Amino acid sequence: MPSNIQHENISAAKLGIETISKGYIGHNEVYPNTREIQSAAYTNTSTLSNSGGTRLFRVTGAEGATYNLTGFGAGSYTISSSPYDHSINPGSNNDCGDPSRTILTTLTPTGGTVLQGGGATFASSYTQSGGPPENYYNFNVSISLTVTNSVTNIYNGTLFFTNGTVYNVSYSGNNNSPSSFTMRTDGLGSGSYSNITGTLSWNGIIISSTVGPGAFSGSYTKTLSNENAPGRSFLRASFGVNNATASNPCDNATGGNNGISSWYSSNVYP
Numbered sequence: 001m002p003s004n005i006q007h008e009n010i011s012a013a014k015l016g017i018e019t020i021s022k023g024y025i026g027h028n029e030v031y032p033n034t035r036e037i038q039s040a041a042y043t044n045t046s047t048l049s050n051s052g053g054t055r056l057f058r059v060t061g062a063e064g065a066t067y068n069l070t071g072f073g074a075g076s077y078t079i080s081s082s083p084y085d086h087s088i089n090p091g092s093n094n095d096c097g098d099p100s101r102t103i104l105t106t107l108t109p110t111g112g113t114v115l116q117g118g119g120a121t122f123a124s125s126y127t128q129s130g131g132p133p134e135n136y137y138n139f140n141v142s143i144s145l146t147v148t149n150s151v152t153n154i155y156n157g158t159l160f161f162t163n164g165t166v167y168n169v170s171y172s173g174n175n176n177s178p179s180s181f182t183m184r185t186d187g188l189g190s191g192s193y194s195n196i197t198g199t200l201s202w203n204g205i206i207i208s209s210t211v212g213p214g215a216f217s218g219s220y221t222k223t224l225s226n227e228n229a230p231g232r233s234f235l236r237a238s239f240g241v242n243n244a245t246a247s248n249p250c251d252n253a254t255g256g257n258n259g260i261s262s263w264y265s266s267n268v269y270p
Contacts, residue, residue: 035063035112036065036116037060037114037115040107040124041057042058044056048103050098055089055126056088059082061079063080065113066113068107071106072104073086076110094131096132097133100128100130103128104125134252135248138255139173139176139253141172141173141263143171143239145236145237146268148166152165153230168221169220173216175213177213177246177248178213179213180210183241185207189235190226193220196218240261243260
């Protein structure tokens with residue numbers, strides 16, 4: 001049978017590869033050497049909550065087109081059907097003081113794939129809100145110690161407090177934050193506590209309480225006992241605010257002469 005090889009008489013297809021989208025050899029699907037991606041972008045670019053959430057990064061193009069994603073959703077991919085959606089969740093950004101951030105995904109074609117318009121990449125982004133602010137409050141704690149009964153011992157020419165010594169401790173401050181915190185106080189030396197008054201109370205192990213907003217104060221007595229020789233060369237009391245217990249985790253107690261939110265009284269010597 002004769003055939004006509006003139007170009008103008010071939011109507012079913014052109015031989016130029018750039019115009020062939022795909023075809024078949026037997027039962028196998030065959031793609032041309034060059035495939036095009038028309039677009040790649042997030043379908044929703046409004047600001048995302050700091051708690052996170054899923055957004056779709058949509059790629060439109062020829063089946064069989066290949067590309068890499070960098071940034072969020074990173075990986076290597078092939079379009080199996082168009083449009084091709086990537087479900088991307090950037091996760092939470094809600095720790096105290098976290099700044100807002102840009103969620104960026106960039107597509108770069110690979111192999112024989114090209115981008116519509118001839119560019120090198122498609123990129124799309126949106127903003128995710130930052131976390132709540134970190135708040136700092138100076139509790140202005142004052143703590144003092146007074147010896148009311150001094151029992152001493154001399155060892156190698158140095159004077160030590162020993163068993164039977166009694167001292168009083170007083171403290172005050174102001175929780176000017178909106179949160180409650182666990183606070184505690186203690187005094188150096190082995191012995192027993194008594195006359196505990198004010199905001200903090202004995203919990204069976206230490207003098208401690210959860211304290212809400214507002215002023216706080218109190219006092220207690222400690223008597224040294226079972227103190228190993230030679231005793232204590234000085235006495236000191238401490239007061240601390242446990243930031244990890246704040247009812248609002250973004251609130252923090254600051255100040256302190258023994259580090260953040262920790263105070264010492266002055267040393268008292270025999």
